[in-house]
Amino acid sequence: xxxxxLKEKLExxxxxxxxxxxxxxxxxxxxxxxxxxxxxxxxxxxxxxTEDGRCVSLLKILxxxxxxxxxxxxxxxSSNDIKRAAFTVEEAVxxxxxxxxxxxxxxxxxxSGIFKNADTTMERLVRVAKKLRLEENFNGYIHxxxxxxxxxxxxxxxxxxxxxxxxNIEIPTESGLKLLAPEKNRQDMISPMxxxxxxxxxxxxxxxxxxKVPKFAPAGQSTQxxxxxxxxxxxxxxxxxxxxxxxxxxxxxxxxxxxxxLEDNRLPSLTTxxxxxxxxxxxxxxxxxxxxxFKAEEILDPNIPFLDLEVDPKLSWALRHLDQxxxxxxxxxxxxxxxxxxxxxxxAQKIVSARRFQVLNLxxxxxxxxxxxxxxxxxxxxxxxxxLKYLTHQNLKKLLMGGxxxxxxxxxxxxxxxx
Amino acid sequence: MTTLLYDGSFDGLFTAIFEVxxxxxRDVEIVNRERFHQKNIFAETHEVITQTxxxxxxxxxxxxxxxxxxxxxxxKVFLSEDSELEKVILSAxxxxxxxxxxxxxxxxxxxxxxxxxxxxxxxxRESHRMTAFxxxxxxxxxxxxxxxDPDFNVLPxxxxxxxxxxxxxxxxxxxxxxxxxxxYDLETSDFFYPEEKLEIKNYQDKFHDEEKNYQTLWxxxxxxxxxxxxxxxxxxxxxxxxxYWKYLTEKW
Ligand code: SF4
Numbered sequence: 001x002x003x004x005x006l007k008e009k010l011e012x013x014x015x016x017x018x019x020x021x022x023x024x025x026x027x028x029x030x031x032x033x034x035x036x037x038x039x040x041x042x043x044x045x046x047x048x049x050t051e052d053g054r055c056v057s058l059l060k061i062l063x064x065x066x067x068x069x070x071x072x073x074x075x076x077x078s079s080n081d082i083k084r085a086a087f088t089v090e091e092a093v094x095x096x097x098x099x100x101x102x103x104x105x106x107x108x109x110x111x112s113g114i115f116k117n118a119d120t121t122m123e124r125l126v127r128v129a130k131k132l133r134l135e136e137n138f139n140g141y142i143h144x145x146x147x148x149x150x151x152x153x154x155x156x157x158x159x160x161x162x163x164x165x166x167x168n169i170e171i172p173t174e175s176g177l178k179l180l181a182p183e184k185n186r187q188d189m190i191s192p193m194x195x196x197x198x199x200x201x202x203x204x205x206x207x208x209x210x211x212k213v214p215k216f217a218p219a220g221q222s223t224q225x226x227x228x229x230x231x232x233x234x235x236x237x238x239x240x241x242x243x244x245x246x247x248x249x250x251x252x253x254x255x256x257x258x259x260x261x262l263e264d265n266r267l268p269s270l271t272t273x274x275x276x277x278x279x280x281x282x283x284x285x286x287x288x289x290x291x292x293x294f295k296a297e298e299i300l301d302p303n304i305p306f307l308d309l310e311v312d313p314k315l316s317w318a319l320r321h322l323d324q325x326x327x328x329x330x331x332x333x334x335x336x337x338x339x340x341x342x343x344x345x346x347x348a349q350k351i352v353s354a355r356r357f358q359v360l361n362l363x364x365x366x367x368x369x370x371x372x373x374x375x376x377x378x379x380x381x382x383x384x385x386x387x388l389k390y391l392t393h394q395n396l397k398k399l400l401m402g403g404x405x406x407x408x409x410x411x412x413x414x415x416x417x418x419x
Numbered sequence: 420m421t422t423l424l425y426d427g428s429f430d431g432l433f434t435a436i437f438e439v440x441x442x443x444x445r446d447v448e449i450v451n452r453e454r455f456h457q458k459n460i461f462a463e464t465h466e467v468i469t470q471t472x473x474x475x476x477x478x479x480x481x482x483x484x485x486x487x488x489x490x491x492x493x494x495k496v497f498l499s500e501d502s503e504l505e506k507v508i509l510s511a512x513x514x515x516x517x518x519x520x521x522x523x524x525x526x527x528x529x530x531x532x533x534x535x536x537x538x539x540x541x542x543x544r545e546s547h548r549m550t551a552f553x554x555x556x557x558x559x560x561x562x563x564x565x566x567x568d569p570d571f572n573v574l575p576x577x578x579x580x581x582x583x584x585x586x587x588x589x590x591x592x593x594x595x596x597x598x599x600x601x602x603y604d605l606e607t608s609d610f611f612y613p614e615e616k617l618e619i620k621n622y623q624d625k626f627h628d629e630e631k632n633y634q635t636l637w638x639x640x641x642x643x644x645x646x647x648x649x650x651x652x653x654x655x656x657x658x659x660x661x662x663y664w665k666y667l668t669e670k671w
Contacts, residue, residue: 003632010636014643032583039584045551046658048669050645053654060644098633099640101563101588102555104668137587259648274648353525364528 001094010095012085016065016076017111020168020224021254025057025106025141027219028163038100038107038140040163040219045106058109058143059099063087063124067113071181072264073170073229076113080262086115092128093136100140107141107163108132118149118188126154129161141219146196148188155195164219164251167193169244172237176230179266196221197248220251227282228275229258229267235305238285242296245289255282281307288313291345292338310401315341318378319397326380326388329360341400342374359383374400420446425467427451429497432505433474435467436512449505477512484515489524495542496535498572507531507538546573550580552659552666555590556634557627563590566619567666572597574610582608593617634668641669 028040046055064086065076075082087095096108110128114121125144132138144162146155158165167189171177174186196217203216223244225237241253257279260272285307288294292314299313300306308316318325318341327336329351337348347370354360354368359382366372376387377396390396421444425431435449442465482490493511496504510531514523526532555563563585567574574594578601581592585603593600599612664670 007636007639011639011643014640018644018646032586035586037585037587041580045547047551048641048667049655049658050641051652051655052646052649053651053658054646054649055658056641056644059640095636098629099637101585102557102633102637102668103553103565104637257649259646261648276649350525350527354527357521357526358528360528367533368527 001091006091006095009085009087009091010061012083013062013065013087014060016113017060017062017109019075019256019259020060020109020111020145021054021256024055024252025143027251028106028141029218030139030141030163030215032139033137036137036139037097038138040106040139040141044141047104047106057106058141059096059105059107060109061087061092061095061111063092063110063112063121063128064115065113066115068116069114069181069183071170071184072262072266073180073226073258075261077262089124089127089131093131096132096140097136097138100138105140107143109143109145111145112147114147118147119151119154122147122150122154122158126158126161129158133161143219146192148184148192150192152192152195155192156199159196159199159217160214162217164222165192165196165217166222166224168224169240170224170226171230172225172227172232172240173230176232180229193221193223193248200249221248222250222252222254224254224256226258227255227279228272233305234278234282234285234307235300235302237282238289238296238300241286242289253286255279255286277309278307281309281313285313288317293335311397314339315374315400322391322396325378325391326385327378328380328382329365330355330382340375340378342371342376342378344370420448420462422455422462422464423447423449423467424452424455424464425449426469427453428469429494430471430474431467431469432497432508433477434469434471435505436509437470437473437477438465438467439509440516441473447509449509451505481512481515484519485522485524489515489522492524492535492539495539495576498575499538499542500572501538503534504538507534511535542571542573542576545569545571546576548663549573549577552663553577553581553592554666554668556668557630558622559625559627561589561627563588564622565590565592565666566595567592568595570662574599574601578608578610593619595619638669 025040025044028044030040032039044057046057048056050056062076064084065082066084066086067076067078070077070079092110099105100107110125112121112125125147129142129144132142142162143164143166144158146158146165146167148167169189171180177184177186199216200220203213206213225240227237237255244250244253257275258268259274260268260270263270285299288299289296294317298317307313311319318339324339327340329337334348334352337343337351338345343351347368350368351360351365354364358364361381361383362372362376362385365375376385377390377400379385380388390399393399423435423438425435432449439447478490481493493508496508511523514526514529524532524535527536549567549569553565553567555565558564574592581590581601582603589604591600591602598616599610601608602611659667
């Protein structure tokens, strides 16, 4: 293996892949076989973090950045004058195995520019996964990008070897997609997703009856949307996400604040800032939908279609629904405790456990790890709560924002402590 | 006040706890013999001789009351090497014996229980970080070697993780601070306790020929996957605290 050439390829093809954010390794279920390599744990492990603060758990590379398409938002687009490179199947496999053996990564996230056509590209991706599984006995995590327009047969094979598959929606609205990627169409993106979704359901049914069925994309599917490349609003984005969660059983929808790297009059100018706070608010909304029992309609209104950048969406909801508060910490049900600003899933669970032993007060909540500065205005205790007089106060929002040590502390990433 | 002195082992601690009940000590503290400096010359001391049948009886009882997970929490507190570990464990066990039908470890308003919960959280966090931040380096004899120096004694907690994951390569993880490690030889993974500290000063000389290349590849990957426009060093350091940088190949 020519090390210098390999290094050069890696630099080009990691650089080109870095904007894709769907790179977590969670949801893996592959147990190692005796004497083999690799094990995917359900929660996934971030082995390091880039200097921009994002988790590195997978070797995230493109197989090639040659592409016949010309999507305006993509650095690999055909009209962009950049260095091109392509890994051989052997090289991609070798990097994965050797990085994995040194405990750098949880596995591989392999995507690709489209060379020749969808099927040729997909076939090459599948070959990497197949070699890893069958020849290298690799049980680590594999995430393959499904190429829009790839045939069902290839998708079937991909799902046998990969843990997760994804197609990036990229642009949340159809009109935006027409504008920025006129050669692509929604239908081509959705059909491989539909195929995999059907397969997963069938697999689950078979598993109920038969003990041994081959794995079929066991970590499910995910997708990604670029935020801020076109002028879509947050409500549209959340609705698209909700649609995919409901109708495609997606495991995750990722949001990627558009990083302006290309000069194009259809795109925001190169001096536009990356909308990181907006991206963060979208992730928070996403959590509310997935773990806090919020419906998409509760998070945003057609009248206010953008998320509040000043306060997180849960607090924003609370401020719009003061009539639902105060919540009695001793008696309220878990779902309602989850809706108290400043109380996350873990503290909510601890509250429900601890209150069986004792009547709780504010100090207890602090001990449990709740963010009391925020929660105190929304809670009622059996012994009363002096802060409640502020609940209907005109300046409640100000009061809450002043109470935070650092306004945007810890908010520029998808891996956050939320609420 | 009676001071029970034990040998610093897990079984020793639980033998001591057994004897607290056996001898009906009221005003009592349990102290690791190695860390014991007698302050009060009038205090009575009681030498505990480690007996696994006694410690096992306590552990069995605890498992009945608190489940396997509960016992695991005591192990984590023990491995934290916290200066108050004996005190909080004894307190929790007393509570559990009094309330056998309750999971007293969920009584988060009690200071000792809360302390256990906090310690477990820190220990969990560090063992999780160790599963992430261990970096193996391939040596000439094909062993993948890693040195660590965690704040808590987490090796026993991460053994299974690595044993499950790496079955077709020899590997070794060595705790520099505590001078012991785990060695997997393709058959079993066992703890080993060298008599002298392992000499690791020039161990790079014994790298496998290909090792440096893969390290370079990984470092280049790490640099290239970063998005400069989103640089946020504060967040970076929060996720990868500086004290761990010495483990990390990408932070050369
Ligand atoms: S098809 Fe994919 S790789 Fe090609 S230009 Fe469009 S987004 Fe980029």
